[in-house]
Amino acid sequence: MSFLRHLRTMLWLDLRQAWHGRLIHVCLGLGLVFGLAVRFALPAQLDLGDPPQVADLTEDGRFGTYFAEHGLAEAGAVHDSLEDLEAAVAADPDAIGLALTGTPAAPGATMILQGHEPESTVVALRSGIAGIWAENGVSRPRAHRLTVLRPERPRPPFNLSMIPMLLTIDVLVVGFFFGGVMVLQDRSLGTVGAYRVTPGGTGVYLASKILVNVILALVYTALLLVIAPPQAVPLLSLIAVVCLSSALLTTVGIGVAVFFRTLSSFFYPASLISLVLSAAMPAYFFPAFNTPWIRALPTYQAMFTLRELLLPSGRPSTLGEFCLTIGAGLVVALILTTLAVDRRLLREA
Amino acid sequence: MIRQLRALLSKDLKVARRDQIATYTLLGGILVALLARLFVPFLEDIQVTYAVAEGVPSGVTSTLEEHGRVERVSDREAVLARVIEVDDVVGVAPGEEGEVEVIVEGDEHPTILEAPGLAIDAYAAARSGVVQVSIEERSRGSGRTPLRSLVLALAIYSAVVISGAAVGLTMVDERENNTLAALRVTPARFLHYLLSKIGLITLVAAFTGPVAAWIAMGGAGAAIPWAGIILATVAITPLAWLLGLLIGLVADTQLVAFSALKVLLVLFTSLPILGFVDLGGFSWLLVPFAPHWGVQGMHAAITGGSMLPAVWTLVAVAPPLALVVVLLGRQVGLGRARRRVEAPVAGEAGGEAS
Numbered sequence: 001m002s003f004l005r006h007l008r009t010m011l012w013l014d015l016r017q018a019w020h021g022r023l024i025h026v027c028l029g030l031g032l033v034f035g036l037a038v039r040f041a042l043p044a045q046l047d048l049g050d051p052p053q054v055a056d057l058t059e060d061g062r063f064g065t066y067f068a069e070h071g072l073a074e075a076g077a078v079h080d081s082l083e084d085l086e087a088a089v090a091a092d093p094d095a096i097g098l099a100l101t102g103t104p105a106a107p108g109a110t111m112i113l114q115g116h117e118p119e120s121t122v123v124a125l126r127s128g129i130a131g132i133w134a135e136n137g138v139s140r141p142r143a144h145r146l147t148v149l150r151p152e153r154p155r156p157p158f159n160l161s162m163i164p165m166l167l168t169i170d171v172l173v174v175g176f177f178f179g180g181v182m183v184l185q186d187r188s189l190g191t192v193g194a195y196r197v198t199p200g201g202t203g204v205y206l207a208s209k210i211l212v213n214v215i216l217a218l219v220y221t222a223l224l225l226v227i228a229p230p231q232a233v234p235l236l237s238l239i240a241v242v243c244l245s246s247a248l249l250t251t252v253g254i255g256v257a258v259f260f261r262t263l264s265s266f267f268y269p270a271s272l273i274s275l276v277l278s279a280a281m282p283a284y285f286f287p288a289f290n291t292p293w294i295r296a297l298p299t300y301q302a303m304f305t306l307r308e309l310l311l312p313s314g315r316p317s318t319l320g321e322f323c324l325t326i327g328a329g330l331v332v333a334l335i336l337t338t339l340a341v342d343r344r345l346l347r348e349a
Numbered sequence: 350m351i352r353q354l355r356a357l358l359s360k361d362l363k364v365a366r367r368d369q370i371a372t373y374t375l376l377g378g379i380l381v382a383l384l385a386r387l388f389v390p391f392l393e394d395i396q397v398t399y400a401v402a403e404g405v406p407s408g409v410t411s412t413l414e415e416h417g418r419v420e421r422v423s424d425r426e427a428v429l430a431r432v433i434e435v436d437d438v439v440g441v442a443p444g445e446e447g448e449v450e451v452i453v454e455g456d457e458h459p460t461i462l463e464a465p466g467l468a469i470d471a472y473a474a475a476r477s478g479v480v481q482v483s484i485e486e487r488s489r490g491s492g493r494t495p496l497r498s499l500v501l502a503l504a505i506y507s508a509v510v511i512s513g514a515a516v517g518l519t520m521v522d523e524r525e526n527n528t529l530a531a532l533r534v535t536p537a538r539f540l541h542y543l544l545s546k547i548g549l550i551t552l553v554a555a556f557t558g559p560v561a562a563w564i565a566m567g568g569a570g571a572a573i574p575w576a577g578i579i580l581a582t583v584a585i586t587p588l589a590w591l592l593g594l595l596i597g598l599v600a601d602t603q604l605v606a607f608s609a610l611k612v613l614l615v616l617f618t619s620l621p622i623l624g625f626v627d628l629g630g631f632s633w634l635l636v637p638f639a640p641h642w643g644v645q646g647m648h649a650a651i652t653g654g655s656m657l658p659a660v661w662t663l664v665a666v667a668p669p670l671a672l673v674v675v676l677l678g679r680q681v682g683l684g685r686a687r688r689r690v691e692a693p694v695a696g697e698a699g700g701e702a703s
Contacts, residue, residue, distance in 0.1 A: 113486060
C-alpha cells in the first residue's frame with residue numbers, strides 16, 4: 001500500500017514537471033498537427049516512381065496504343081526520336097529511357113540508363129522489355145501462375161499508412177528521450193538529492209517516470225487517432241502495444257541518461273540512438289528492405305504490429321509474438337535500469 | 350571589446366569541455382555523416398527477397414538470384430509461412446504441368462507483383478527457343494544516385510545545423526545556474542554575449558561541415574566539390590545560430606529546452622525533405638522557409654547545380670534571426686543592470702545641479 005501511496009505522490013510531481021517542462025504541450029501540439037496533416041494534407045495515393053521515358057521506333061509504330069493505355073502519353077513520357085529520348089533522360093537524374101525497335105520477327109530495344117542503377121534493376125528491366133514485346137506481337141510461353149493470397153486487400157492509403165510510423169517515431173522514440181530528460185532535470189534541480197531522504201525507493205522513482213511517459217504516449221495516440229481515424233481501432237491490443245513499447249523505450253532512456261550529468265551531454269548520444277531506432281522507417285515504406293539488423297530493431301516490430309492493428313491486411317496477428325518479445329525486453333531493461341538508477345543516481349554521494 | 354569577447358568565448362569553451370559537450374557536438378555531426386555513408390548503400394540496392402521451395406527448377410532459381418535475394422525453404426507450406434511475414438517476400442514453388450507458382454500477398458508494390466513472373470517467363474522463353482529481344486544498353490555514366498545525393502545533403506546539412514543545439518543547451522544551463530546573473534555585474538554587454546555564442550557555433554560548424562562532407566562523400570580519394578560544400582556550409586551556419594539562439598530564448602529549464610528541440614528539429618531537419626517531393630500548388634509555401642533553402646543549397650553543392658539556393662538561405666534566415674536576436678537581447682538584459690545602476694547617479698547629479 002505504501003508503494004502505491006508513494007507512487008501516487010511521485011506520479012503527481014512528475015506530471016507537474018512534465019506540464020511545466022511543456023512535454024504535455026508538445027505531445028498535444030504534435031498530435032494535433034500530425035493528425036491534421038494525415039487527415040487533410042497528405043495524399044491517399046503517392047507514387048514516388050517516375051514513369052519510364054519511352055519512344056516507339058518500330059517500323060509499324062505498334063506501341064502507340066500500348067503507351068497510351070499505360071498513361072505514358074498523358075504523362076508526357078513518349079518521345080519521337082532517340083535524340084529526344086536521350087535528352088529527356090539527361091534532364092531527369094531519376095529517369096530511365098526505353099526505345100522499342102524492330103519487328104515482331106526481330107524485336108529489339110535500346111535502354112538508356114543513368115549508370116547508377118543496381119544490377120538487379122537492369123536485369124529486371126531486361127525481363128520487363130521481353131514482357132512488353134510479349135504483349136505486342138512476340139509469342140512466348142507463359143511459364144508461371146500467380147497466386148494472390150489476399151486479393152481483396154489492396155495497399156492501404158498513403159496518408160493512413162503514416163499513422164503507425166508517426167506513433168512509433170513520435171511517441172515511442174520520444175519516450176526514450178523524455179524519460180532520460182526527466183531524470184537529468186531531477187538531477188539538475190536537486191530533486192534527486194531530496195528524493196534520497198524520502199521513503200520512496202528506486203522502484204517508485206522508476207515506475208513514476210515510466211507511467212508519465214506511458215500516459216503521454218496514450219494521450220498522443222488518442223489525439224492522433226481521433227483526428228485521423230485509421231481503418232480499425234482494436235482498443236485493448238492498441239493500448240497493450242503502445243504501453244509496452246513506450247515503457248520499454250522510456251526505461252532504456254532512463255538507463256542511458258543516468259550515465260550523463262546534463263541534458264547537453266545526453267543530447268547527442270541520445271540523438272544517435274534515436275537515429276538508429278528511426279532506421280526502421282525506410283523498411284516501413286519499402287518492406288522489401290528487410291536486412292536482419294533492421295528487422296531486429298524494436299521500432300521495426302512496433303511499426304508493423306501497429307500497421308496490422310490499425311490497417312489490417314488479413315495477415316495472421318503478430319501481437320502475441322510482439323508482446324512476448326517486447327515484454328521480455330522490458331523485464332531485462334527494468335532490471336538493468338533499476339540497478340543503474342540505484343547505483344548511479346539514488347546512492348550517489 | 351575583443352578582451353571581453355575572448356573571455357566569454359573562453360568561458361563557453363571551458364563549459365563545453367567540462368561537460369564533454371564539445372566532444373559530443375563534434376563527434377555528433379561526424380557520426381551522422383558516417384551513418385549516412387554506411388546506410389545509403391542498403392537503400393540504393395533494395396532487392397526483392399524470393400522464398401524458393403525445393404523442387405523449383407535450378408535455372409529458375411538462378412534467374413531469380415540475378416533479380417534479388419533467394420531464401421531456400423523446404424516446401425510450399427514453408428513458402429506460404431515466409432510470404433505472410435510483415436516484409437515483402439515473393440514465394441516461388443513448383444506448380445502443375447511444369448509451371449512455376451509465384452505466391453504474393455496482394456498488397457506489395459506493383460513492380461514486386463509483376464517482376465518475378467516476367468523473369469520466369471523470360472527464362473522459359475530462352476529455353477524454348479522462341480525469338481529473343483535484342484537489347485542494346487547505353488549508360489550516361491552517372492555514378493551517384495539521386496537518393497544518395499539527397500541523403501548526403503540532408504546528413505551534412507543536419508551535421509552543421511545541430512551544432513547550434515549544443516550551444517543553445519549551454520545557454521539554458523547558464524540560466525539555470527544563474528551564470529547570467531553573474532555576467533550582469535561584469536562589463537560584458539549583450540553584443541559580446543551574442544558574438545561569443547555564435548562564434549562558438551561557427552567554430553563547430555566550420556569543422557563539422559567539411560569533415561561531415563568528407564566522410565559522407567567517400568573520404569580520401571573521393572571527388573568532393575569543396576568550393577560548393579564550403580559555400581553551402583557558410584550559408585547554413587546562420588541556421589545553426591538560429592536554432593541555438595531559439596533554444597536559449599524559449600527555454601528556461603532543460604526540460605523545456607528538450608520540448609523546444611523536439612519541435613525545432615522537426616522544423617529544421619525533417620520538413621526540408623518536402624523540397625524533394627512534388628507539392629503541386631503548395632510548393633510556394635517553402636519559399637520563405639530557410640531550412641528548405643539550406644538543404645537545397647547543400648544538395649546543389651553535391652550535385653554541381655546552381656548555388657543560388659545557398660544565397661536564398663542567407664536571405665530567408667535573416668528576418669527570423671534578427672527577431673530572435675532582438676528578443677534575446679531584451680531577455681538576457683546584459684548591460685542594462687549597469688545602466689540601471691548608473692541612472693540614479695545621473696539623476697542625483699541632475700538634482701544637485703537644479
